[in-house]
Amino acid sequence: MEFDGLLFIVLVVQVLIRVAGALDCKNDTSFTIKSAEDVSAIGRCTFFNGSVAIGEDAPKDIEFKGIRSIRTLEAISIGKLRSISSRTLESVDNIILTGLPNLASLNLSTLSILDSIRLENLPSIENCSLGLGPRTEAAVFNTSFQRIEWLKWPVTTTLNITENSNLGTVSLPWETINSNVTMKGNPTLDEINIVTVENVFGSFTLEGSDEVKEIVFKSLETIDGEVNISGAFNNISMPVLKDLKGVLKVRSSEDISNFCNGLVEDRLKGQFDCKANVQKEEPSVPTPGPSEEPNNVPPPSPDEPLGQQDQSEGSDMALGAKIGIILASLVLAIFVFVGIFFFVRSRIRGKVMEIVPTVPGTPMVVPKPEKTVVITRLEGRTVRVVKINLNGQEIKEGELGEADKADSQANVGSKEMGREPSLRSVSSIGSDVKMLETRSPTCPVSPV
């Protein structure tokens, strides 16, 4: 009797398992988690050769216990899902998590085999822990990650990190980039750790992360594929780059002319195209700068051949072209002169202290402060009046003691300091020009 009772209980339990889980570990190819019991059911399989989907009615916090291997783990548009974790899962082929407004944590710290991961539209995600990162593919799109440091294995086909609005740091602790790595439109990204990368056989593209100020390819020796970087960084270095067989394209709105000039001096084979001080809306064909031609002249009359862009054949220039340039320079000079006149006049009338170019696009003219000392006799006393005129605004006027005078000097000094960034940018436009002269802009240089 007791034996029968025991058998009965075992049978009931088995039936319950079947009803609750309805899962055949060996034969099923897919399973959808709809309840806490389903989570337990999948935990009774050690290996599940199929895909596990997290469904609408699954618990908010899911911990996989006991199971070690599944093919695909998927959760798509599940409102309440908050966390996924496991301390037993070792192998998952694909992870797809999309449109999960409350998912905050993915912790699969025991995972050592993972092929691909796709994380999309996860506005609450904070933490992701993977024993080892994905081997072939990773996509991180529109998430709230602040850091991506779980790409431990060099992804072999595609890494796409796009439009993550909180992202601060990305680490690629790899020696070789074999894949196509794309990072676009991560507006707050300010740190990219690629110091260990020695070879780029695939591609590395960085764009739309203007907070990144420093890009240090400390170990990069070989570019066989393509490196394409644009941004607002002022410090980029590839100190050991010696073999460029692919394409290197770098542009920054900041002054990276030292780096660009360094590439020319290194006489690298392969294509490189490096531009400093690139303006945001600048067309891809660079315009020659003010030393050869005005950067932005008033609309040329039809017989002025100023539209031409290629300055590499300067010595063969037709006489007509030379006359055209001289005429244009004259016109520009008049423009600048008239511009300065109106500018200064408006400054004398006006009140604003900022410095703006008089005619947009013309070389910026920075006025020197004017200091006038007038000594007059007033009611029998000698009065010394110092007038300092900076940008048409009078800074100081009146009778000065020694202390006042010092104050006024300091005043002028600080205004000058304030202008330094714009002065520097003027001179760095010059260095950009110099750089462009050394190469023809349309065909990439390959120095002999």
Ligand SMILES: *[C@@H]1O[C@H](CO)[C@@H](O)[C@H](O)[C@H]1NC(C)=O
């Ligand atoms: C799995 O399916 C095969 C055929 O589809 C069947 O022969 C086998 O008995 C099933 N195994 C189990 C444990 O249900």
Ligand SMILES: *[C@@H]1O[C@H](CO)[C@@H](O)[C@H](O)[C@H]1NC(C)=O
């Ligand atoms: C797992 O499933 C795939 C097809 O879904 C099949 O080709 C493969 O043989 C299965 N592997 C095992 C170990 O059952």
Ligand SMILES: *[C@@H]1O[C@H](CO)[C@@H](O)[C@H](O)[C@H]1NC(C)=O
């Ligand atoms: C993320 O990790 C941090 C640090 O380990 C922890 O303080 C925080 O609670 C975690 N957040 C979630 C949602 O697990």
Ligand SMILES: *[C@@H]1O[C@H](CO)[C@@H](O)[C@H](O)[C@H]1NC(C)=O
């Ligand atoms: C992930 O889980 C492991 C093991 O449970 C734990 O030690 C670790 O702190 C967790 N990490 C995060 C970020 O929650």
Ligand SMILES: *[C@@H]1O[C@H](CO)[C@@H](O)[C@H](O)[C@H]1NC(C)=O
């Ligand atoms: C990004 O995610 C947010 C919140 O999940 C969503 O509202 C938005 O439509 C997503 N953006 C795109 C481009 O998919």
Ligand SMILES: *[C@@H]1O[C@H](CO)[C@@H](O)[C@H](O)[C@H]1NC(C)=O
């Ligand atoms: C990278 O992209 C290029 C162009 O789309 C493609 O030809 C190449 O196969 C890709 N490389 C890898 C490793 O997927």
Ligand SMILES: *[C@@H]1O[C@H](CO)[C@@H](O)[C@H](O)[C@H]1NC(C)=O
């Ligand atoms: C990266 O992912 C985004 C969003 O899915 C997609 O629009 C874009 O085309 C992808 N870029 C590459 C290079 O795969």
Ligand SMILES: *[C@@H]1O[C@H](CO)[C@@H](O)[C@H](O)[C@H]1NC(C)=O
């Ligand atoms: C480099 O990136 C820029 C900006 O994303 C793009 O316009 C250009 O086509 C890329 N160049 C190559 C050769 O892929």
Ligand SMILES: *[C@@H]1O[C@H](CO)[C@@H](O)[C@H](O)[C@H]1NC(C)=O
């Ligand atoms: C550029 O970065 C390197 C490496 O971090 C640093 O040593 C150097 O001082 C930086 N240079 C400038 C001009 O910021």
